[in-house]
Amino acid sequence: MRLPLKYQVALAPALIIVLLVALIVYLQYELNAIRAENEAVREWTRVVETAGAAVGGAVNLDQVAGYIDWTRRTDAGNVAALEDFHFRYLDQYRDLRQTLAYPGYWDRLSDESRRFIEAIDQDIRYAEPLDTDRARIALAELIPRLEEVQSSFLAKRRYAFTEYYRNVNRLTSSLGVVATITLVAGVLIAVIASLWTMRTTRRRLQRLAQEAGAVCELREPGSTSLVFGRDELEDLAACMQNMTRRLVDVVGSEKLLEGAEEERRRIAMDIHDQTLADITSLMREARALSEVKGLDETSRRRLAGLAQGLEELTGDMRRVIDDLHPQTLEILGLGAALRSHLEKRLGGEGQPAFYLNIDREGERRLTPFARLGLYRILVEAAHNVVRHAAATRYEIDGRLQDDTLVLTLEDNGRGMRVEEVRGQGRGILNIERRARAIGAEVSWGRSRFSQGTRLEVRVPLTATTPADHPRQAHG
Incomplete structure (x- = not known):
């Protein structure tokens, strides 16, 4: 499975971060252990100080007991001094008990020592009368x-x-070793991950640059692109600029064709509404004059001939109007308009037979401009077949494949090499230019007949709600 580019770029820093986090966790673990030992050392210091205070308290208590005993023997009448020594003994006893009761000290004593101290406490505890001999023992x-x-x-x-x-x-020592190992491992992993990321990214950029170069040079994607000798990103930038210029040209051509078709439609309407109406009126007037009574035979024949000529001119004008903008295309659709044109212009005795079949659903989803463009393309291709292919049959087929309308025209003529005839006329160039204007793809190949040429036009369809239109044949 190939990693997305953003993950490939983040791989090396992520590995370094993981190593650093592991080092920090290890360091924190060791520091916690050292901190616990340091606290234990500090606790032992407090315990030793308490032990020293306990020894000092016991010695002081023994001294006070000695003072009481000496005062009783030498100065028994000095009640105030005895009373003072008694209070001092009581205070020293309480201090000793409080010192011995310190949890860190008392809990570390052995059970035998605790029992011994509790037994001794009965003898040294202050009580009236105070037995100093017993306490001192x-x-x-x-x-x-x-x-x-x-x-x-x-x-x-x-x-x-x-x-x-x-x-x-x-x-x-271990921290220095671990830090060194982590640093070396991090550098190695970063270098390996960076090289792998660079190699993978470069390979993908080269493939993208080749495909973009193929598009820029109007070749099939996947074919070998020109080597520009620069960085792949610069190649991509150059291809993007080239494609942008081509896109601007295509959009400009589309707008130009749309404007031209709109102007053709306007001219056709003007001819139909004005010129053709005037000619029809003149034709009717000439026929009416030719039937006037008392007119000599020569004038009658000349007026009848004038009416006939005007009628033929009317037919020519209608063909011109149809060439400028086929009205049947808007009224009946692409299939019916093509059939009408082929029967009127390319049908009859000595002309090749044709078969026409276009999917109604695909035709319905075409935009008006795409429908008109396909009409022009297929009419141009059919005229080329009749004029140059020496064919006896040609077929036009339109099939809906997913969201693409695929139109093909195949003949059984002598065939041609597109590269050789491309510069000999404007027919092929017109077809390709109109196809680009409607966003279609054009390809040329061998016909399915024993000989002949195949034209394929693939048109992406606009998103519309499908309707229930059966596939119908037009010829």
Whole structure:
């Protein structure tokens, strides 16, 4: 399956973007891991600080208990000092309990350490009267345990620091390797995708340039085009300019023919309404004068001859009017108008037989200008057959194929080479010019008879609602 051009152009950038996104995802994943380890190191730092505070709190509590015990022995009457030491003991105890209750610290203690601290708490808790000996004995057991816990946490923090920096170094190294690999792979993929896109696009542009060149040079599409030695886009631009000029010429020819046909119609109407009416009136007047009584025989014969000449002139004028603009074409249609012309002008003794068959539905869908153009083309071709082909039979057939009306004229004459006779007269040029004016295609070939020529005219039809018209033969 061939990718559309826009996807081919976007392929290389898309692959690079995919690689960059993958690199960013990998980097984000590693950074998240490093961030988690960094947070763990920071948490261990807080835990170690808490462990140090717990050891310090236990030592301070032991000192306050010692002060209370010493004051009782040496200065028992100093009630104010004892009361102050009692309050200090209570504050130190609360601070120690709060320090030990820190979740990061308490949760990392072993179950045995937690049970030991909870048991010691019963001995050091402040109560009236305060048993300082019991509290100091308990604190003497608690402080070494807390120092042991602090040492354990310090070792774990050092291990977390070591792992953190090791992973940072690993990430730095791996990131450099991955970035290098991604860069090299991206460059290779971009080069390969760009070369493939350039090759594919160039091949398609060359094919398009060849087909456009064939159209510009009026050759069959697919044949080898001229090599201009320039960029394909410049060739296409030149072909577009050439086709634009040809299109302007065709449109100009169409407008010129439309104007000419309109002028012919106007002249034909003027001749019919004025000149022909005047001649008919003169003919009737001459006949009326030839029948006047008392007129000598010579004058009578001369007036009768004048009336006969005027009648013949009337017939000639009607033929001229029909040549200028066939009225039967507008009234009866293409098939009937062709049949009438062929029977009147090309029929009779010694003339080749003809067969005429045009699809009514296809004829109905023709525009008036296309109908008139086809009439002129087929009349011109039929006259050429009668004058030059030495044929005994010719056939005109019109068939509807999808949205195209295909008209063919075939004869059994001696045939011809279009290239050889193209410059010998204007018949073929007129046919091709009229065909281009109505947007039709003309082709010449061998007849289906044993010999002779085939003319084919393909006319694209305008979009209309099909009607139920049967295919009818006109001859």
